[in-house]
Amino acid sequence: MKGRINNKLGEIQISSDIIAMYAGTTAVECFGIVGMAAVSMKDGLVKLLKRESLTHGITVEIQEDNHMTIDFHVIVAYGVSICAVADNLIENVKYKVEEFTGMEVDKINIYVEGVRVID
DSSP, rough: OOEEEETEEEEEEOOHHHHHHHHHHHHHHHHEEEEEEETTTTTTEEEEEEEGGGGEEEEEEEEESSSSEEEEEEEEETTHHHHHHHHHHHHHHHHHHHHHHEEEEEEEEEEEEEEEOOO
């Protein structure tokens, strides 16, 4: 579903893929996030996604009232507080996505799929 914003000149529609790309770009800039994860349902493997395919680790659901829920499947850096990283991710993504779209983010779910050591 697309987000719809009405103004005096007409209607603006924002695709959930665009919101996912923006949220993914914001997420990988956060401290402690190594990247997005793709989980293979067939064999249960988790792989780190490249920067150009960030949207595969993010799901955006937009309700009728232009409120959205965003799910992140992330890989975090070894040795960082997952709670602190998650709080930072939620705060940054919520602020930037709401500023970018003009729509409200109701919920952000974070699924930590793996931990990686960064050089």
